[in-house]
Amino acid sequence: MGLGLKTFPTLAAAGEALAASATARYLGGGTLVVRSANEGDVRFDTYVTASEQALTDITVADGRATIGAGVTMARIVREPALGFLAPVAKAVGGAAIRNMATVGGNLFAPVPYGDFAVALLALDANLDIDGQPVAASTFLAGRDTTHARALVRSVSFALPVDGTFKFAKASRIRPKGVSVVTIAAVVEERAGTISSARIAYGCMADRPIRAPAVEMALVGKARTAEGIAAALAVATEGTTPPTDAIASAWYRSEVLPVHLKRLLLSA
Amino acid sequence: MKKVPVQFTLNGEDKAEFVESGATLLKALREKIGDTSVKAGCQQGTCGSCAVIVDGELRLSCLTLAERCDGAAIETTGGLAHGEVLHPLQRAFNEGFATQCGFCTPGMIMAAKALLDGNPQPSREDVVEAISGNICRCTGYEPIIQAILAAARANSLSAA
Amino acid sequence: MELRKEYFADERKDDLKEIGQPRLRSDALGHVTGTTTFFADRNLPGLLHLKMVRSPHHHARIRAIDLSEAGRHPGVVRILTADDVPHNVYTILTLIQVGPEDETVLATDKVRWKGEAIVAILADSERAAHEAAERVKVDYEVLPAVLSIDEALAPGAPIVNEYHGQNYYRYDSGESRKVRFGDVEAGFAGADHILEQTYGSGPIEHAPTETTGCIVVPEGSGRYTCYTNTQAMFFTLDNTSIILQMDGAKLHMVGGTVGGGFGGKVDVIVEPIAILGAKLTGRPVSFIYSREEEMQISSPRAAEKLVIKDGVMRDGRIVARYVKAYIDAGAYSRHSPYGAQKSAAHFPGPYTVPNVWVDSHCVYTNRTPSSAMRGFGVTIGDFALEVQMDKLARLVGMDPLEFRFVNAYRDGDMKAHRQPTEGAALIECMQEAARASNWPVSEKYLQMSSARREG
Numbered sequence: 001m002g003l004g005l006k007t008f009p010t011l012a013a014a015g016e017a018l019a020a021s022a023t024a025r026y027l028g029g030g031t032l033v034v035r036s037a038n039e040g041d042v043r044f045d046t047y048v049t050a051s052e053q054a055l056t057d058i059t060v061a062d063g064r065a066t067i068g069a070g071v072t073m074a075r076i077v078r079e080p081a082l083g084f085l086a087p088v089a090k091a092v093g094g095a096a097i098r099n100m101a102t103v104g105g106n107l108f109a110p111v112p113y114g115d116f117a118v119a120l121l122a123l124d125a126n127l128d129i130d131g132q133p134v135a136a137s138t139f140l141a142g143r144d145t146t147h148a149r150a151l152v153r154s155v156s157f158a159l160p161v162d163g164t165f166k167f168a169k170a171s172r173i174r175p176k177g178v179s180v181v182t183i184a185a186v187v188e189e190r191a192g193t194i195s196s197a198r199i200a201y202g203c204m205a206d207r208p209i210r211a212p213a214v215e216m217a218l219v220g221k222a223r224t225a226e227g228i229a230a231a232l233a234v235a236t237e238g239t240t241p242p243t244d245a246i247a248s249a250w251y252r253s254e255v256l257p258v259h260l261k262r263l264l265l266s267a
Numbered sequence: 268m269k270k271v272p273v274q275f276t277l278n279g280e281d282k283a284e285f286v287e288s289g290a291t292l293l294k295a296l297r298e299k300i301g302d303t304s305v306k307a308g309c310q311q312g313t314c315g316s317c318a319v320i321v322d323g324e325l326r327l328s329c330l331t332l333a334e335r336c337d338g339a340a341i342e343t344t345g346g347l348a349h350g351e352v353l354h355p356l357q358r359a360f361n362e363g364f365a366t367q368c369g370f371c372t373p374g375m376i377m378a379a380k381a382l383l384d385g386n387p388q389p390s391r392e393d394v395v396e397a398i399s400g401n402i403c404r405c406t407g408y409e410p411i412i413q414a415i416l417a418a419a420r421a422n423s424l425s426a427a
Numbered sequence: 428m429e430l431r432k433e434y435f436a437d438e439r440k441d442d443l444k445e446i447g448q449p450r451l452r453s454d455a456l457g458h459v460t461g462t463t464t465f466f467a468d469r470n471l472p473g474l475l476h477l478k479m480v481r482s483p484h485h486h487a488r489i490r491a492i493d494l495s496e497a498g499r500h501p502g503v504v505r506i507l508t509a510d511d512v513p514h515n516v517y518t519i520l521t522l523i524q525v526g527p528e529d530e531t532v533l534a535t536d537k538v539r540w541k542g543e544a545i546v547a548i549l550a551d552s553e554r555a556a557h558e559a560a561e562r563v564k565v566d567y568e569v570l571p572a573v574l575s576i577d578e579a580l581a582p583g584a585p586i587v588n589e590y591h592g593q594n595y596y597r598y599d600s601g602e603s604r605k606v607r608f609g610d611v612e613a614g615f616a617g618a619d620h621i622l623e624q625t626y627g628s629g630p631i632e633h634a635p636t637e638t639t640g641c642i643v644v645p646e647g648s649g650r651y652t653c654y655t656n657t658q659a660m661f662f663t664l665d666n667t668s669i670i671l672q673m674d675g676a677k678l679h680m681v682g683g684t685v686g687g688g689f690g691g692k693v694d695v696i697v698e699p700i701a702i703l704g705a706k707l708t709g710r711p712v713s714f715i716y717s718r719e720e721e722m723q724i725s726s727p728r729a730a731e732k733l734v735i736k737d738g739v740m741r742d743g744r745i746v747a748r749y750v751k752a753y754i755d756a757g758a759y760s761r762h763s764p765y766g767a768q769k770s771a772a773h774f775p776g777p778y779t780v781p782n783v784w785v786d787s788h789c790v791y792t793n794r795t796p797s798s799a800m801r802g803f804g805v806t807i808g809d810f811a812l813e814v815q816m817d818k819l820a821r822l823v824g825m826d827p828l829e830f831r832f833v834n835a836y837r838d839g840d841m842k843a844h845r846q847p848t849e850g851a852a853l854i855e856c857m858q859e860a861a862r863a864s865n866w867p868v869s870e871k872y873l874q875m876s877s878a879r880r881e882g
């Protein structure tokens with residue numbers, strides 16, 4: 001009956017309130033939760049949020065970055081130490097959405113959303129859940145089961161070596177729109193061959209996923225058209241792309257290798 | 268329904284209202300304060316018709332809870348003109364045929380204002396990017412882009 | 428702006444004062460200051476919010492509706508069902524003698540498309556209306572559905588709309604609107620080439636930024652003021668009067684300011700039920716589509732299927748054009764029988780073809796009812812025709828623009844539906860387009876005129 005907002009000083013206290021009520025929802029920037037309420041989702045009646053400082057902190061030190069879950073995409077765009085992530089944050093929504101959309105919310109955003117989470121997956125980020133580190137991949141796999149009501153305080157990852165992080169989002173409207181496919185990659189090279197590769201996809205399953213077959217096929221190869229050919233041949237392995245208003249599953253599968261190729265060969 | 272007090276400034280004027288807990292800023296502005304320059308086009312965040320400026324940042328009032336704006340400075344297109352004197356953006360939209368049905372106009376002007384406040388001399392690309400979260404179904408956008416660029420030029424002339 | 432006054436110079440006095448001059452829009456000042464009053468820009472004490480409970484199935488029989496829990500829900504003031512609607516089965520075009528009445532305001536025993544309105548909740552808040560809507564229990568027997576023109580016309584297809592008895596509209600001319608001109612078979616027999624192609628389109632939503640809606644205020648005088656964004660004020664007034672069996676003098680429709688329409692706001696859907704709600708509760712009622720309703724419920728442009736067969740001579744003259752058009756009305760007529768008729772009259776396009784045969788069908792499927800949209804009934808036909816024209820030009824090895832000069836209609840030509848052509852400016856428009864775009868066109872086409880044929 002009706003809606004209400006409860007703000008707690010700590011994430012732990014917010015967690016208790018969530019645990020106590022099945023009809024409470026955590027509120028980040030609200031771009032998805034408030035939208036649901038506006039659209040008549042009556043499964044929840046209480047917004048719960050926390051004002052804890054750590055939620056909005058960004059620290060970059062000793063080769064690691066830690067970003068509070070409440071940090072917005074616009075903040076990331078403005079953060080000089082996270083310049084490599086600016087294109088990712090800029091790819092989320094329009095100007096107003098970026099001023100509201102948080103990192104934490106992005107981890108929970110259903111397909112076709114979750115562009116920032118794709119980058120976090122490629123960066124092999126850890127999430128701080130109840131003070132414990134949980135790998136982004138583990139979290140995403142259990143997003144609607146074990147971790148469905150988990151509260152994320154922050155995300156952290158080792159800063160990638162300059163020039164190794166790559167990101168592309170294909171959409172159907174210019175300058176931007178919702179994703180057809182999103183790809184993030186961290187590709188390291190030594191002596192002309194790829195020494196390690198982490199590739200993550202958005203919109204190729206119901207949540208961001210890694211592409212282990214591609215990663216394996218890249219290691220030891222040159223980052224050239226011939227070198228990556230075997231990786232492209234297995235680009236869609238393990239994917240189950242959705243069909244939605246933006247694109248069909250078929251279309252996503254067809255264009256994924258094209259975008260992957262361009263991304264891998266980009267400077 | 269529980270009511271909570273909220274205070275903010277709207278276009279420089281103090282406002283204090285009791286709003287329903289969990290109500291959006293859109294509802295508070297339109298239904299409590301009566302600023303209907305803020306339009307409800309989708310209430311999903313996709314159309315930008317409800318865009319307002321909160322503490323200098325462009326926001327979608329349909330996805331922002333009113334309670335979270337306590338103490339904020341809010342700007343809307345309804346408060347942009349000084350009496351009869353239009354803001355340069357309003358003048359440029361009017362003279363440049365950047366409106367047709369007019370429904371997206373207030374949100375579009377707010378998106379443009381947020382851009383020009385931070386970047387008085389934007390490129391065409393900056394303008395396109397800044398209004399990429401605002402949908403116009405009538406104009407095809409070109410007159411809007413031109414109007415925003417014209418307003419930026421007018422601003423720089425008056426500043427010079 | 429540039430005016431090319433040399434065209435048709437002898438047909439007008441050159442005393443234009445307004446045309447060619449920039450003039451500010453009369454409504455733009457209100458738009459840029461945010462002071463233009465759209466229908467929803469008013470706050471009324473005691474306002475009730477109307478929320479529809481809609482069918483989740485494409486086609487189903489309604490066995491029972493249980494409103495007991497919803498009716499008890501806090502904030503709910505009234506729930507409207509078909510029994511409350513004085514004249515529940517209607518059709519918009521009854522005003523121009525197009526029948527039969529084939530659509531329910533609120534469903535009775537059957538739903539024919541996914542999204543069809545069944546009961547209307549009136550509550551103190553949108554939230555209460557949403558909560559109550561979840562508590563309405565409808566018992567459905569799901570029926571097989573037809574979701575395309577081909578399925579609808581297949582032998583043995585389930586009947587979509589019993590008021591018609593078959594899955595197409597029966598005109599006084601039979602199963603289609605027909606145009607017969609010359610002898611197409613003779614035309615094909617004498618043609619150098621024949622090209623037959625099938626074109627198709629899906630439904631298209633207008634997606635105006637302002638969704639469809641109205642706010643109704645019961646006045647002390649016994650009248651109802653309805654603030655609406657309809658594009659069809661008098662259709663709305665008259666149909667509401669029929670549906671509610673209420674004297675038109677009691678209905679005060681206020682509108683004219685529309686936040687984008689594009690033809691999507693010509694159906695009479697929100698007003699009758701909102702006015703009924705205001706009448707039965709004595710309170711102001713707001714019925715505004717959510718964005719999802721605007722996209723899924725408001726009628727789109729019809730899906731179409733078009734078969735075009737042309738006979739063409741080596742010199743580029745089209746000598747026969749045969750068209751079978753199928754317009755997907757969705758589950759109900761709304762404006763589609765008229766749209767299909769317009770489609771028939773529009774062929775063979777702005778070209779003079781001596782032998783023409785057109786059959787244009789209005790087909791019923793279990794899809795969202797379609798209705799008007801910019802160039803209603805003709806736009807998809809034009810898409811198909813112009814693609815066909817390009818293909819024909821390629822077939823005979825001609826430039827596509829020159830091919831159109833050869834076939835363009837001119838003043839005095841008899842059109843297929845037997846209206847003589849008047850005021851055709853196609854030749855001149857193409858000449859100007861060729862110049863403006865530097866498209867090379869041979870001199871003889873630049874010498875042509877709509878007013879007279881050469882030689």
Ligand SMILES: Cc1cc2nc3c(=O)[nH]c(=O)nc-3n(C[C@H](O)[C@H](O)[C@H](O)COP(=O)(O)OP(=O)(O)OC[C@H]3O[C@@H](n4cnc5c(N)ncnc54)[C@H](O)[C@@H]3O)c2cc1C
Nearest residue numbers: 028029030031032033093102104105108109114115152312
């Ligand atoms: C018009 C529009 C365009 C969009 N475009 C994009 C796009 O291009 N790319 C994209 O990726 N996304 C897009 N989104 C989706 C969304 O805005 C982003 O994914 C955003 O990052 C979500 O964050 P939020 O803070 O707004 O989430 P909220 O709406 O606050 O929350 C979303 C979910 O996450 C949960 N949650 C939030 N924070 C936490 C936390 N710290 N711990 C645990 N749970 C939490 C909430 O309970 C909720 O279930 C778009 C949304 C809209 C409305």
